[in-house]
Amino acid sequence: MRGFFIGRFQPYHLGHHEIVREIINEVDELIIGIGSAQESHTLENPFTAGERILMVSKALDEIDPELRKRVYIIPLEDIYRNALWVSHVVSMVPPFDVVFSNNPLVVRLFKEAGFEVRKTKLYNREFLQGREIRKMMIEGDSWEKYVPKSVAKVIKEVGGVERIREIAKNDRIAER
Ligand SMILES: Nc1ncnc2c1ncn2[C@@H]1O[C@H](COP(=O)(O)OP(=O)(O)OP(=O)(O)O)[C@@H](O)[C@H]1O
């Protein structure tokens, strides 16, 4: 059985990591979709699809380097037409039997298309939330403990904190 899990992973954090750890045991193979792949260099979506692929693959190696043999990481652009989105996804990724998600729109669209959808749990949502972690980066709070070690390394390697701070600064200037 092959499963599908999608997130924007801006950045990939320990909540995502916990879900991947769990669902990888429920399937033979897992497709991880990098959502809104066209987005980068904004406050909501600071990282490129390529940087997010790096985060997810390095984090998988932290669990077990063998894992990557049964995981496909696929960037998926948005299409801004919800009724066609499932077909778009299906056209871009290997065939799958079950979808794992907690996003109400994702759950609804896949259910309506006849897929089995398994709802995932949320872990420590107070802190394990992309938006919160991006805010910590901007405000100089300690964010590293909320992402896998290898992800913190990727973020540092690409100058992610500096980038998101500059975007925030420029957005503030533009608002004046
Ligand atoms: N703390 C968490 N625990 C478990 N699953 C999570 C957690 N945070 C997000 N997810 C799951 O990851 C997927 C969405 O990933 P996404 O990158 O949008 O995370 P996010 O933290 O909600 O991001 P953002 O705050 O940037 O919107 C959803 O299926 C969601 O349920």
Ligand SMILES: NC(=O)c1ccc[n+]([C@@H]2O[C@H](COP(=O)(O)O)[C@@H](O)[C@H]2O)c1
């Ligand atoms: N119409 C569309 O393009 C469409 C519809 C539903 C979800 N999505 C994408 O799927 C991903 C869902 O992940 P999140 O749970 O992180 O929001 C996002 O990147 C979202 O943009 C896209």
